[in-house]
Amino acid sequence: MKIKLWINNKVYEDHVEPDTMLLDYLREKGFKSVKCGCDTTNCGVCTVYLDGKTVLSCSVPVVRADGHRVTTLEGVAKEAEEFARFMAAQGAEQCGYCSPGFIMNVLAMAKELKKPTEQEIKEYLAGNLCRCTGYEGQYRAIRNYLGATRANYQLFEKGEVIEGVR
Amino acid sequence: MYTIQGYEKVKSLEEAYELNQKKSSAVFGGGMWLRLGNRAIGKAIDLSDLGLDKIEETEEAFIIGCMTSLRDIECHEGMNRYFHGMMKETLRGIVGTQFRNTATLGGSLYQRFGFSDPLTAFLALDTTIEMYAGGRIPLDEFVSMDYDRDILVRVHVKKNGRKAAYQSFRNTKTDFPVLSVGVSRLDSQWKITVGARPARAVVAENSGKLSEILSENLMKEASEAAIRQFASAVSEKVRFGSNMRASSEYRRILSEILIYRAVRDVLSQSEEGKM
Numbered sequence: 001m002k003i004k005l006w007i008n009n010k011v012y013e014d015h016v017e018p019d020t021m022l023l024d025y026l027r028e029k030g031f032k033s034v035k036c037g038c039d040t041t042n043c044g045v046c047t048v049y050l051d052g053k054t055v056l057s058c059s060v061p062v063v064r065a066d067g068h069r070v071t072t073l074e075g076v077a078k079e080a081e082e083f084a085r086f087m088a089a090q091g092a093e094q095c096g097y098c099s100p101g102f103i104m105n106v107l108a109m110a111k112e113l114k115k116p117t118e119q120e121i122k123e124y125l126a127g128n129l130c131r132c133t134g135y136e137g138q139y140r141a142i143r144n145y146l147g148a149t150r151a152n153y154q155l156f157e158k159g160e161v162i163e164g165v166r
Numbered sequence: 167m168y169t170i171q172g173y174e175k176v177k178s179l180e181e182a183y184e185l186n187q188k189k190s191s192a193v194f195g196g197g198m199w200l201r202l203g204n205r206a207i208g209k210a211i212d213l214s215d216l217g218l219d220k221i222e223e224t225e226e227a228f229i230i231g232c233m234t235s236l237r238d239i240e241c242h243e244g245m246n247r248y249f250h251g252m253m254k255e256t257l258r259g260i261v262g263t264q265f266r267n268t269a270t271l272g273g274s275l276y277q278r279f280g281f282s283d284p285l286t287a288f289l290a291l292d293t294t295i296e297m298y299a300g301g302r303i304p305l306d307e308f309v310s311m312d313y314d315r316d317i318l319v320r321v322h323v324k325k326n327g328r329k330a331a332y333q334s335f336r337n338t339k340t341d342f343p344v345l346s347v348g349v350s351r352l353d354s355q356w357k358i359t360v361g362a363r364p365a366r367a368v369v370a371e372n373s374g375k376l377s378e379i380l381s382e383n384l385m386k387e388a389s390e391a392a393i394r395q396f397a398s399a400v401s402e403k404v405r406f407g408s409n410m411r412a413s414s415e416y417r418r419i420l421s422e423i424l425i426y427r428a429v430r431d432v433l434s435q436s437e438e439g440k441m
Contacts, residue, residue: 001173018173018210041198042261042340053237054264059201061194063173064214105264126340127262 003066007031008075022048022057022065026072033073033100037129044128047101048072054108073100079107086145092137102128106142115153116146168205175212179298179317182211186315193317195233195273198265218272218319221245230321232272236260236284239271245323249291249330250435256287256332261340276318278309278366281342285309286361287332289369290348292324306369328352331431333424334362337411344412345420349428351436356429360421363406371400376429397425 004013007029016025023046026034036058037045046058049071073080080103087093087103102125109116109124116124121142130138143155171190176182185191190208192200200207218231223244230239239245240257260266260283274282275295293305298317330350334343346367348359354377361367376396383392401421406414 017170019168019170019207041201041265044262044264047264053267055268056198056264059196059198059268061170061173061197061210063175064212066175105262108263123258124263127264 001063001066003063005062005065005067006069008071009069016062018061018063020062022050022055022060022062022070025062026057026070031072031074035097035100037098037101042127042129043098043101044105045098045101047104047128049104049108054105073104076104076107082149083107083141083145086141086148087138089144090137090141092133092141094132098128098130102130102138106145110146110149115150116155118155121155168200168203168207170207170210172208173210173212175215177215179213179216179319182213182216182317183298185209185211186317189315191315193276195276196235196269197273198269199273199277199279213272213317219270225325227325228323230271230323232270232276232318232320234271235267236269236271236274237263237266239284240266248325250431252287252330252332256283256334259283259334259336259339259343271321272318275305275308275321280364280366281362282367283332283334283343283346283361286334286346286359286367287330287348288321288323289359289361289367290330290332290350290357292326292328292352294322294324296320296322309366309368326352329432329435331428331435333428333431335420335424342411345417345424347421347424347428349425349432351432358400358425358428360401360404360425363404363417364409364411365405365407368404370404393429394422394426397422397429400425 001016001018003016023034023036034048034057035045037043041056041059046056047054048057050065051068083103083106093099105125105128113120146153174185186193192207192210194210194212213233219233220231221234221242222229228245236257239253242253245253257266271284274284278285289305289309294302295305295308296302296319298319300316328350332348334346336343343362346361350357354374356376358371359367360370379392379396380389383389401418406417408414
């Protein structure tokens with residue numbers, strides 16, 4: 001089938017099989033940040049944006065992206081790097097396998113929720129699994145990132161010391 | 167993983183219906199569950215170009231297109247305001263935001279999955295399913311019908327002042343529910359639905375019994391005990407099964423608690439004077 005789509009603002013025209021998944025297509029085109037983690041449609045590693053909305057690219061046939069805009073981590077490198085510094089400051093990562101999908105969802109959340117509460121953050125990101133940490137480092141990184149990048153937003157209590165704040 | 171021979175973004179429902187008469191065809195909703203199977207699909211029928219991904223609110227109803235994502239329903243202000251946050255409560259536990267951006271209401275309701283949170287919730291409301299050939303079918307009937315080769319087009323939820331609440335229990339967040347419960351009240355009629363039994367959701371009660379019980383037990387403590395007793399009696403009538411997540415006995419006990427909580431929720435909405 002013939003398709004035309006935009007990946008990180010660059011146009012791609014191709015012939016694809018109807019059962020080729022967006023995940024596999026993106027990897028084939030060299031977007032290696034997009035990975036499959038669970039094979040059961042729930043770990044969140046393969047998260048990309050389809051017309052600005054987060055989707056699991058493992059379960060979207062690429063023909064569905066025909067005529068649409070796809071964004072991968074490579075397309076938001078600047079924002080991703082900014083957030084990644086907060087992650088590193090917390091030593092939040094161990095193996096790092098889940099980070100691309102996680103960062104994509106954090107950036108989507110930061111765009112969608114103005115001043116999220118702890119509960120809202122955890123609920124928004126519940127579909128991103130990390131099997132080596134306990135999410136605490138990531139959570140601290142998000143608090144610090146949101147605290148630093150938007151005005152009048154403090155998620156943590158006054159006087160609470162967050163180690164590693166830049 | 168499934169295989170697909172041909173993929174058709176249909177231009178009309180008529181075309182979709184024609185294509186779907188072949189057994190090897192499959193209507194492609196979100197494709198989330200389909201991915202976990204090994205089906206060989208001759209023709210995947212994609213309805214996404216038909217503008218059926220929207221929620222329309224009229225004086226009498228919410229009309230939800232079959233391709234509307236679970237996430238859009240979860241975040242829909244009008245529906246959440248009308249049903250007191252029930253949509254959010256029903257959908258927020260399903261896998262993750264990315265999943266709910268893709269999974270569709272039509273897919274979840276048509277398949278009548280036992281684990282379907284929306285099936286249990288919408289069954290508690292005044293919901294009719296609009297099928298392309300079959301016309302409007304009350305969800306109460308649709309839930310126990312066999313699969314056919316028709317196309318689910320829209321879901322209509324009446325705005326008739328019904329108060330409703332949803333409860334589910336999960337072993338871990340984002341997992342399938344171990345049990346789900348919907349409770350609603352229209353005047354003196356109380357409707358109670360139980361899903362993830364683990365079989366398909368059922369209407370466990372639809373009567374004025376609870377209203378009678380409550381009018382006989384006006385004191386707070388008496389009414390508490392009466393609601394618990396009622397929840398227990400309703401749960402006794404439901405058939406539960408066992409699977410890897412829980413035993414049937416455990417589900418029955420959960421059912422009593424979840425019915426009780428949802429009834430309390432509906433009563434507290436009524437006490438806010440929004441009857």
